[in-house]
Amino acid sequence: MTITKPSLRRKELVSVAARLFKENSFDRTTVRLLASATGLKSGSLFHHFKDKEEILFAVIEDGLQRSLETIQQELKNNTGIEERLFAIIYGHLRTLHGQEKNAHTVSITEWKSLSEESKKKLIKIRDDYEAYWQQVIDEAVDAGILKGNPQLLRLFILGSLNWTVQWFQAEKKLSIKQLADESYLSFTHQAVPAK
Amino acid sequence: MTITKPSLRRKELVSVAARLFKENSFDRTTVRLLASATGLKSGSLFHHFKDKEEILFAVIEDGLQRSLETIQQELKNNTGIEERLFAIIYGHLRTLHGQEKNAHTVSITEWKSLSEESKKKLIKIRDDYEAYWQQVIDEAVDAGILKGNPQLLRLFILGSLNWTVQWFQAEKKLSIKQLADESYLSFTHQAVPAK
Amino acid sequence: MTITKPSLRRKELVSVAARLFKENSFDRTTVRLLASATGLKSGSLFHHFKDKEEILFAVIEDGLQRSLETIQQELKNNTGIEERLFAIIYGHLRTLHGQEKNAHTVSITEWKSLSEESKKKLIKIRDDYEAYWQQVIDEAVDAGILKGNPQLLRLFILGSLNWTVQWFQAEKKLSIKQLADESYLSFTHQAVPAK
Amino acid sequence: MTITKPSLRRKELVSVAARLFKENSFDRTTVRLLASATGLKSGSLFHHFKDKEEILFAVIEDGLQRSLETIQQELKNNTGIEERLFAIIYGHLRTLHGQEKNAHTVSITEWKSLSEESKKKLIKIRDDYEAYWQQVIDEAVDAGILKGNPQLLRLFILGSLNWTVQWFQAEKKLSIKQLADESYLSFTHQAVPAK
């Protein structure tokens, strides 16, 4: 399923790159900066990646993969529609704000910086991810928990969650769990079901 | 209120810049590209703006100003809470997707590219804008139309609307009005009040 | 006829480039070297040429054009077949070893360094040049001055002349005129006709 | 006579290098490319050669040696001056276009890429080679088969033969034997003597 071949060093570099791309944006993260943050000289990066864009590709692939695996797991573990809806909201927010958050964040903020070719290669993972969401939202609409056109609901909800990367700082005032609770409440008008 | 002094040529430049910054991002819009899109040579831009960032500043200032004026107008024209909530949603979406949409879009997508100094100068307009929103949302929560923490609701709703710049293409399948209707429904669980 | 638009500065740069490309080869002439030989900083070259290859293109275009004009002139001024054959030999050698020799020399030594696209654009001038040669050689064979297959004769003679760039140093022991005389004698087995 | 000590692996590498240097030029053949063409990783090449130039040195040495041995053999086997002249022309063309052609070709096209030191080490073989040629040409001029200054004749003839690497493709339209026949005819004005 994974498109590129991992490697210990590579994984390390991807992780550092994810952090820098999140902090400074892809365009403003120079190869030199990236290298020095990993203890390398700039030329050495190209031993691991063919060009700067391949680094972004690897980060985004990692981010998408992680988020996909997270909600797949969540959906396996939850059955009631209310639990399922909450689970994917919480899962999404955890991959955006929890540990190893950078890759998923970059995958949503820097998608536009990928080449068309790269987008084509990654779109399948994104589509899969959205399909899981759509299914849960369809069910939630059927169950009367959400109101409105299911396609647009998916876009509104995911948009509202994605936008949290602009303002949410984990644990400053609010935990990720609380953020998820509030988000669930806003869209469903009902509290998160107790476990 | 406006910080910089307009001028015929300048206005034109700001408008073209807004379009290019939206299409390619600020970082990827070169001064040369911008100049040639306005029929100038790159050196000439610096007769109008002290540096590239000042152009971004002007665009964002314009975008913020426009959106502020729009909702001020909307709120002046609407009294019932339901009408008022819908009016600012619709107003926000119109400045993002209607005519002269670029400046507001850039003001949300490129805020991070401003210098700290510029952010400081513009934050007041943004704060004003958010204060209007907060007030309406507070009222809506009091009236039972929205559920949840009002501060977070503002962030969720605006996030969901802002994110539409990632996917919405006016008039392809949906009009801006329809988009606003659906957004209103998603958050309130009730249809937009007839006028 | 000329494909690229000249300009005083450009011409100067092309002339210096021709010299350096001849002395060091294209690959070994760095952009910095070229810039410093023209009193510029390396970035400034790209104000005049879009990339390094365009400089080579301009040099080779210039060299081909010059050599074409030279033999056209020679053929206009000479009528007898012996005179005509000698005239193009001498003309070819003058553009290779006389003043402003560098461009023609580079056009034969660095043709391989052009992109396929550039070759396509320039091949017409080369073909024209060779057509003039072929015509004179055809006549010379008919007249019994040269022996053998005319197409191959053209390749042998031009090859022998082109190869002089590897060893001939004008005026060290031999003038260009003497070189031409000797070349004519080698292929025709008869002395150059007196004027 | 051979300056460097061969070895099975080395010979293979030199042969592959010769091909690549001919196809792409020395400067454009990267060590990585060379390594991968021989099933090695780039670092490994440096177990066999001290640096990239030493590879070129080995190729050129090989090419010069081969061509020298070829014409020595030819001259041993032929006695009449006409036969001898044809024999070295044919021998030269065979080492340029026959099997194992690459090394001799590179020795003429990439001589300029050698360091001064390397040139000094190899010049003796080249001088030997040219001396054989000069001797045959001197005899041919004495015998009236060729016309002109013998030194220049050597340069013209070898130049014309060497230039064939720019255009001749063995067996496309012409065999190497036919090419040699035609070359002999061009310079001597008489057909190749029957054996």
Place this chain on the structure above:
DNA sequence: CATGAATGAGGTTTCATTCAT
């Protein structure tokens, strides 16, 4: 005001080479 030429800093990338394993 507008331009064309130039700058200088810095960007990404290439590549021969080294070296510990």
Place this chain on the structure above:
DNA sequence: CATGAATGAAACCTCATTCAT
């Protein structure tokens, strides 16, 4: 011997900015 990782120097090129005309 071979490898993979790293280096460092230098390559080409970009781009915001300046400035004389």
